[in-house]
Amino acid sequence: MTDATIAARILALRAELDLHSHRYYVLDEPSIPDAEYDRLFNELKALEAAHPELVTADSPTQRVGGAALSAFGEVRHEVPMLSLGNAFEEDDLLDFDRRVREGLDLPAGDLFGGGAEIEYCCEPKLDGLAVSLLYENGLLVRGATRGDGSTGEDISTNVRTIRNVPLKLHGEGWPSVLEVRGEVFMSKAGFDALNARQVESGGKTFANPRNAAAGSLRQLDPKITASRPLEFCCYGIGRVEGELPTTQVGILQQLRVWGLPISRELKLAKGADACLAYYRDIGERRASLAYEIDGVVFKVNDLAYQRELGFRAREPRWAIAHKFPASEELTELLDVEFQVGRTGAVTPVARLKPVKVAGVMVSNATLHNMDEVARLGLMVGDTVIIRRAGDVIPQVMQVVLERRPADARPVHIPEQCPVCGSAVERTQLVKRSKGKETFSEGSVYRCVGRLACGAQLKQAIIHYVSRRALDIEGLGDKIVEQLVDTGLVASPADLYTLSYEQVVVLEGFADLSTRNLLTAIAESKRPTLARFIYALGIPDVGEETAKLLARALGSLARIQAALPEVLTWLPDVGGEVAHEIHSFFEDSHNQTVIAQLLERGVQLQEEGELHAEFAACTTFPEFLDRLNIAGIAATGAKNLAEKGGSLEGVIALSQDWLELSVMKGLNEKAKQSLREFFVVAENVARARAIEQQLLAFGMHWASEKKQVAGLPLAGQTWVLTGTLEVMSRDVAKEKLEALGAKVAGSVSAKTTCVVAGPGAGSKLAKASELGVRVMDEAEFLTALSGFGA
Template sequence: MSSQHTIATRIAQLRQIIAQHDYNYYALDAPTVPDSEYDRLFAELRELEQQHPELITNDSPTQRVSGQASAAFTQVEHQVPMLSLGNAFAEEQVLEFALRAEQALGADQSHNDLFSPAVTVEYCCEPKLDGLAVSISYEQGVLVRAATRGDGQTGEDITANVRTIRNVPLKLQGEGWPEFLEVRGEVYMPKVGFEALNQRALAAGQKPFANPRNAAAGSLRQLDSKITASRPLEFCCYGSSTEGLADRHSSTLQRLQGWGIMISPEMQVVESIQGCLAYYADIGQRRAQLPYDIDGVVFKVDALEQQRTLGFRAREPRWALAYKFAAQEEITELLDVEFQVGRTGAVTPVARLKPVHVGGVMVANATLHNMDEVARLGVMIGDSVIVRRAGDVIPQITQVVLERRPSDARPVQTPSHCPVCGSQVERTQLVRRSKNKQVVSDGAVWRCMGRLSCQAQLQQALIHFVARRAMDIDGLGEKIIEQLVTTKLVASPADLYRLSYEQVLELDGFADLSARNLLSAIAGSKRPRLARLIFALGIPDVGEETAKVLARALGSLQRVQQAYPETLLWLPEIGAEVAHEIASFFADSHNQAVLAQLAELDVHAVDEGQPDVEFQACTTFAGFIEQFQITGVASTNAQRLAEHFKTLEALFAADWLDLSSIARMSKNTAQAVQDFIKQEGQRQRVLQLEQQLIDFGMHWTCQREQVQAAPLAGQTWVLTGGLEELTREQAKARLELLGAKVAGSVSAKTNCVVAGSSAGSKLTRAQELGIAVLDEAEFIAKLAELENQ
């Protein structure tokens, strides 16, 4: 046997031995050799590799730190979004979560049989580590990529830094792992390591970290991985996006542990929500003794089939909940209250505090939400106040210590004029119809009336308008927008589309190529999808999901602009206050002018058309009558009136005899209805509302159009792997325009899978189920074919 072969064999042996010791130490917490022996083996491996560099491989333990410092982090799009969890801060919220889950699962299993026994739900409980969420991907068992959570869709590539974390295996242990495996977990810094790090910082005259979470996040985002390697970081896995590993969440984690991936030793499966509460109480009592910081516990429905049944809402799963610990509180002094102006003009009070440590973080500012909250607290400037970090994150004042109030304490006054632009500040008004009356009440928000002439509102409105989930104008960061506003080049979102090459070139940091790229990005944003355009406008209380509802239900920006609040109330998830905010936004003359300018500049949605067929004839005559809020007319009497008169015309023509003849309707109610229909102003408003329902195709007499279904209507597609010609978001958008639903996992109901480069377990699953698979070239050709039909 050759000398070279003997050395290669020894190197492979050492790597295997060291990997096993890492597994014993980190995953099992059961080291079998002293540190000195481990160090001796590591030194031998390093020496052999230095003598024979041709034998070095990326998965060698010696290669955790390699290469030069990175100039920046590249963006990584998660194949499956990294969703956040819903939070609970009280036991009642946990019980409500369990009740919803168990009722949903019970209905699913019983097929609406009310007499079937309640479904049994087991929960997997884990401590909620206070660190930074990351995903780590393995191909053929070798670590190939790691990324931060980012915004859930896109994170930063931190592969080089994660490779330096000692308990993250560069190569998986054992066997049976899939071709592609993605694990998710938390990178954190143990308490002992954090204290040692801060002692070193103080000794070097450097500023210490405020808490272990900040230290972990800062260490993981170093551009030089050698710095990350010097920090005492650890990783704990809490799940995997790879399907088919097991049928339960807990079994998935145990399987991952068998491949050398660390999971929480505190993980426990309990049979009921009462078991979850007992686990929470136990961990809470032992929290201070744990070797790491936690800010709560996480409960997950353990059976994966039950998780699939429960599904998701917006950006969080219905099968998981984070139960946060009560925030720590401290007493400090309220030095002053300043007012900040937000994107919608809301003037918000912010407390300036005498700095105090709360839960390991120095707190100098706290939110006061609005002036109603100031009044509720009875807080005055100079007071001693109790401050806590809500959910261990957001500082807020919870109480005034009245016995400590000084004689010179001053009341908090709402400014009469905007602190930024000097415009008038007015309190918002809420207008509601109640019992045949228009009721006007004070809102909780005070607003600067300067609108886009206010630099604070303009700057925040532009930041929102250009954001990735809105108009998605790449290259327009906050600093550039600040320049555009300060130099008065941009006074509204429409002005972005008027910028010239010469104007951009004069901005700090721009040269020929960057100026042309920015103008190209702005021009390329002129054809957004309708939901994006609505969201970009920054309508108060209208987030992405509400924007999608408006786009789908009404089909055009013009209809959204014209819609009465009462019409909007027929749409799902839109309540009275949101409907009022939408109508008020489009009634504003400043907003109308900006919309007109955008239209003149040829900015319009690419997918405008007719309202979705699901909203045609979606109203009922009884529900329409109930909207009038006539005294005594709730759902039952509204139904009686609808059945008796059939049409609005007949109802308006009714007299006392007609109304009093309706069975089981009291004389008082009949009189209230007659009084209502006699008022000319009320009649005109009701007729206007009915006409709009007819115009929008929502009236109960409208016929559902027999439209040709979208080419992919009713189909479910899955995207996996990396695409080169399209971003994942672009591919998803084009599929949705064709009527398809884009899912994150492969099941028997999946119609087609698009497999890009490095496609892993989803492709394997599709092949096992015999589902059609397209590569990127075939996918693009298919899109073109369907879009041209």
């Protein structure tokens, strides 16, 4: 055979094998026997071995990669892989449908009709591992796990071994860049066969198909992955550069044309009732399906509607997973142990006689808190009903009292922490209202040992070094435990005193790993203020609140000093969160740790002035209202502000009974409360302290309302709507906020500008109606460039 003939034969064999693989693995319609497929495959393999220069990445022989990897690399998802909201009852799905129709401003039903009906794409929710496949010019170039939604692991070599994943898209017309998202799973038959082989070879068996699929896909040796019966089913797309159909079902059907497997149960349903009918039908047939599912996914079919509905923080508003009822089993409660968390919460955990629930062996279950133990009437030795809530988290649902043994023992919260021996105290809840504070017992018990408690210390440091906090690579949970157990680290600040000699002798460390860890710790010394605040682990302060504190107050010093009443002027910071923040920074131990962090080289980035939005943001009537004087609400505070003119004027008025008695706009009860409030020296001092801090921060009503230098959009309100194609809306929001603008979720007469991408709907219409300026993405990018952003 000539070289040209060999090359042509190789191309023909590849095309024929791809066709047969597609018919076998995707269409389930094999047209040749396995022996014939093997003959063709072996012929191709022999030709490529003789002519290695003709081997290409999309050849069927390349599904099993070469050498094992030492580790997986990271992949940043340009379009985040979001999770879905859950529906567990039919009413949850009906509520979802109602929210969708309201979000699209569609007609509601009444006595004379059912209103508008939405078309939904319906698919079973496979119980597997979410992955992303990236195709460029039709060729598979990368595979990645979902990870945390923003960053996943590069599993490109392993996904190439999955037989129904095309290495090259079929047909033509595909976008130049196409990111396909779906689930890697293992069928019930494949799982049983794998476990049978494991038993035969003396290996460890897997608990369920999902664990088997996840473990198989994350093997460092792709040959092991190739030996596992993995399958792929796509359910959507991510990044796309090119044209696709305008509906969810249309996209999936087009992907099938290009050789990608989709669910055979894919259907289109019109309205919530049709969705419920689909859910019931799949539920009835669940046991007979060839694979495990834990529910059904419903997605708004129209992509323009999807864009208009948008996203919440971590999930789309246009999709929901309707989960099947959790599986339940009976077992025995062997004991109740207590775990200590990052905030010191002492939580009861049920130790159970192992039982298989929905395919998973369960030996532990959450009990939440001691109130839950009391509600259940739980005693050690009881027979209990266990449920995997949402088919994931084992939970004790009920005690079977008629099976209680005579020697059953009550469950008591320990008086001393099981880790450090410090006292365990029950938390108190404080309800603050006008003129009074009401205390009640909380449901949580806490160890008072703080960072002297090994469990709290470990969890605090694990949080401090986590990806969304200081992001110190290489400091996993086990290493943190070693550092604490060996006494090398007693607070997050001690991480910055670690030496080469201290680390290199730890288990699992050598010269290179030690140097890498110390480099990662050193590189963490320049966090943004927002990341640092989040990393401190303040109770009830998540990422968004940390960002708000950093953006609004601008400096660690202001955040540390802020009084609870001042913090409540920030959006979405309520009274309880404000008191948690203030209490955290008032604690002397926390003050010491923060001081040590700064002394040991942590340099906060992006510190600055108070955000322009909060300059002179308070009014005198609001100030008086927030003093929580009994009987004085917004209207009374306004009248009091007009009469008193200033805080000192109001204090003087409160003690001038003659002048106060003739004042209009306050009833007698409110006047008496005012007098009693300012008779108390502590209340007077507190009010003056709040006013002084408002003045110091520039938030006081007498402060100058000004644009902070370097923030050209300070005082402006912008709205983002539709799909931004060059940058995500999150990035656009960050850039606008960095320029001083407030980014709002709705359009009003006060809106400065609306940035409208493709799919913009009601917000764009509202902007046109109000005469608000509108930019497309190109104009927006030009404007950002002009500001140097």
